[in-house]
Amino acid sequence: MQRTRSEQLYAQAKTTMPGGVNSPVRAFNSVGGQPLFIERGSGPYLYDADGNRYIDYVMSWGPLILGHAHREVTAALKNAIDRGTSYGAPTKREIDLAELVCEMVPSIDTVRFVNSGTEATMGVIRLARAATGRDQIIKFSGCYHGHPDALLVKAGSGVATLGLPDSPGVPEGATRDTLIADYNDLDSVRTLFDANPGTIAGVILEPVAGNMGVVPPADGFLHGLRQLTSAHGALLIFDEVMTGFRVDRGGAQALYGVTPDLTTLGKIIGGGLPVGAYGGRSDLMSLVAPAGPMYQAGTLSGNPLAMTAGLTTLQILQRPGVLEKIIGQAERLCRGIGEAAAAAGRTIYQTRVGTMFCTYFTAAQVTDWESASAANTEAFAKFFNAMLTRGVYLAPSQYEAGFTSLMHTNEIIDQTIEAAVEAFRE
C-alpha cells in the first residue's frame, strides 16, 4: 500500500502547524506511524491522498453516525449554504434543533448551542458553579471533557497517549477546585463528599466512558451518583458529547434510566459540522445570559449550517429501526472480532455499548482508568497497523472508542472481520 503522498504532506504540514495536525491523536504517535492525509469520505469509506480506500471506524471521532457525505445531510447543507453561512442573529433552524433535542433527551428542558464539546463542558461547569454558589467539581480519572483548564486533569486518551500526566500551562489555581474520583467506584466519590462538605458544585462524567477505550458504567454506579449528588446538594452532569444519540436515541441517560441535572452534547448533534450544546432543567438553564446572569456567548453559536446538518442527522436517527440497525452492526463486528481473536489464540477484552466499541489487548476486565491502562499498547499498535494495511482504519490509539455508522453494512462488517482474522494471526 503506497503512502508516499501522505508522507510528503505530513512533512509539509509540520513546517506550518505544530506536529502537522490540528488535534494531537490524529498524528498516530502511539501506533508508530504517520497520519494519512484524507482526500474524501463516502459512506463507510475514507480515501487518502495516495488513492487508498479504507473502511472507517473513526467516523470523525464519532459525529458521522450516518456515514460520510450522507445524501440527505449533504442535500440539506447545499440548500442551506445558498442562503448564507452565518447571520449572528436567531433563526428558526435553531428552534427546530432545540425542540428535537429537548424531545429526545429526557433531562433537557432547554438548551444552549455552542461550537464544540469543549465549549459545552466549559459552560456547564460555570453554570453548575453559578447555580450552587460552590466551586469544587468532581471528575473521574480517565474521563475526557475537552480541554477547559479545570477539566484537563487525568483526562484519558489524548493526554495519556502523549504520555503527559497533565498539560503544562494549566495554572495550579485552575485545577485547585477539581477533585478526582475513580470511575465505577462510588466509595471514592463518597469520600470526596465527606471530606468537602457543602463545597462541591457538581459531579461531571461520561456516563459511558469513551476516552479510555469504552468502559460501561457498573450496575448501580450512575444511580448511586444520582443519590449522592442529590443528598449533598450537588448537581449531576452527564457529558454526553460522545454518547448522545449513539448509545440510545435519548443518550446514556435514557439507556440507563438516570436523570442528570445538566447534560452536554456535541459530535452527532452537529452532523459533522462544529457544534456543542449544554442543557438541562429549566430552573438551572434560566441562569444563562440573557435569561439570567451567567455569561456565555459565541459569534458563530447556532450557526445555520451546523444546525442544518445536526437537525437532518437527528431526524434520520428518529426513523424507526435506524439506530437499531447501527447498533446491530456494532454487535456483529464485536462478535466477529472476538471469534477472530479466539481462533488465533489471542487474549483480548472487548466492550461495547450501543454503537461504541473497544478491543483491549488485555486479559483482565476493564472497569476504570487503572485497568484500562494495563492494556498492551504495543500489541494494539501492531493490530492497528495490520488492519490499516488491510484497508481498515481504526482509531490510532488503544484508548479511543470505535464507531459504526448507518453505512457499515453486513458486507462491510464481514470484510472487516476477515481482515481481523488475518491481523490476529500476524
Ligand SMILES: *Cc1c(COP(=O)(O)O)cnc(C)c1O
Ligand atoms: C469529544 C469529547 C469532548 C470534546 O469535544 P470537542 O468538540 O472535541 O471539543 C468532550 N467530552 C467528551 C465526552 C468527548 O468525547
